Amino acid sequence: GENVEQHPSTLSVQEGDSAVIKCTYSDSASNYFPWYKQELGKRPQLIIDIRSNVGEKKDQRIAVTLNKTAKHFSLHITETQPEDSAVYFCAASKGSNYQLIWGAGTKLIIKP
Amino acid sequence: EAQVTQNPRYLITVTGKKLTVTCSQNMNHEYMSWYRQDPGLGLRQIYYSMNVEVTDKGDVPEGYKVSRKEKRNFPLILESPSPNQTSLYFCASRGDATNTEAFFGQGTRLTVV
Numbered sequence: 375g376e377n378v379e380q381h382p383s384t385l386s387v388q389e390g391d392s393a394v395i396k397c398t399y400s401d402s403a404s405n406y407f408p409w410y411k412q413e414l415g416k417r418p419q420l421i422i423d424i425r426s427n428v429g430e431k432k433d434q435r436i437a438v439t440l441n442k443t444a445k446h447f448s449l450h451i452t453e454t455q456p457e458d459s460a461v462y463f464c465a466a467s468k469g470s471n472y473q474l475i476w477g478a479g480t481k482l483i484i485k486p
Numbered sequence: 487e488a489q490v491t492q493n494p495r496y497l498i499t500v501t502g503k504k505l506t507v508t509c510s511q512n513m514n515h516e517y518m519s520w521y522r523q524d525p526g527l528g529l530r531q532i533y534y535s536m537n538v539e540v541t542d543k544g545d546v547p548e549g550y551k552v553s554r555k556e557k558r559n560f561p562l563i564l565e566s567p568s569p570n571q572t573s574l575y576f577c578a579s580r581g582d583a584t585n586t587e588a589f590f591g592q593g594t595r596l597t598v599v
Contacts, residue, residue, distance in 0.1 A: 407586065417576060418529070440538040449591065472517035472536060472580055474588055478528040 378403040378466050380477030388485050393454055395463035395480045398446040404466040407447045408474070409438060410462045421462075422449070451482075459484045488513045492577050493589035499567055499598055507562045507594050509577030511585040515589075517580040518560040520552065521546070523593075529576070535560055567598040 377400040387393045397407075407426045408423035424431045424447065431438050435454075438457055440447040464477040490511045499505055511518065519534040521544075531544030535554040549571055551563040560579075564571060577591040 410588075417593055420587045420588070423587070473534070475581070476529045 375421060376468070376475040378475050378477045380464050380480055382480060383478065384481045384483070386395055386483040386485060387458065389454055391447075391454055393451045393458070393482055395449045395462055395464070395482070396416060396446060397448070397466075398444075399466045399475075401466070401468060402442075402445060404468040404475075407438070407440060408465050409436075409449050409477075410463045410465070412463065412479075414460070418463060419461045421452065452483055454484050456484050456486065458482060476480050488589065490577055490579050490589045490591040492594050494594060496595050497597070499596070501568055501598055502566050503597075505564050505567060506597070507564075507577075508573060508590055509560045509562065511557050511560075511579040512587065513579060513581055513589065514557065515581035516557070516577035518554070519578045519580075519588075520550070521576045521578065521589075522546065522560050523570075523576060524573050532562070532575075538582065553587070566598075569573060569598050572596060572598050 380397045405426035409421050410418040412418040422433050422438050423437050424440050431443045435452050437450045461479045461481050463479050465474040467474045493508045516537045518524045520532040521529040523529055530546045532550050533544050533552040538554055538557050541552050554560055575594045578588045580588040
């Protein structure tokens with residue numbers, strides 16, 4: 375079955391710098407790749423997603439890139455701010471399968 | 487407003503005392519799922535349901551039961567809770583098999599003493 379690996383487990387960056395979190399997946403049939411943000415004590419919430427027919431998607435300071443050949447996708451956050459501090463999860467799913475396969479999460483720390 | 491509602495938000499109970507955590511969604515979603523989240527371990531799926539009367543085990547189903555008698559409700563049942571079930575629990579729903587957002591409930595923090 376599908377397996378999603380996420381790296382790094384913890385990422386500490388200076389405020390204003392960029393952050394990149396990477397995920398790899400095993401099932402080449404996967405075609406939907408969302409990213410969720412979970413603030414401390416809160417529920418995970420979708421921040422951006424990408425489908426396999428697109429290579430990159432941007433929404434203000436966040437972007438996601440997908441490399442189908444290498445089977446990996448990445449979350450990019452530019453000009454990081456204190457409110458970006460959170461745990462970020464990637465996931466993958468395919469076709470008619472409702473199941474989302476989750477990465478282990480990355481704790482992003484923004485240093486002032 | 488589209489939402490997934492879990493109750494209770496916080497629960498402290500004693501070992502062996504049966505409890506139910508409720509989950510309800512108002513989006514007419516087919517798919518619902520339960521996760522537990524422990525420090526450093528991310529989201530681990532307990533059970534999921536593709537539709538009414540259809541449930542399946544996730545990665546960590548031992549010690550839990552679920553039911554799906556109505557589309558909107560997906561309760562999580564702990565028949566005999568143990569301390570190792572102390573965790574943060576999330577219910578989630580998803581409505582479209584062709585890749586759409588999963589909505590999470592607010593979470594239930596369970597402590598079993």
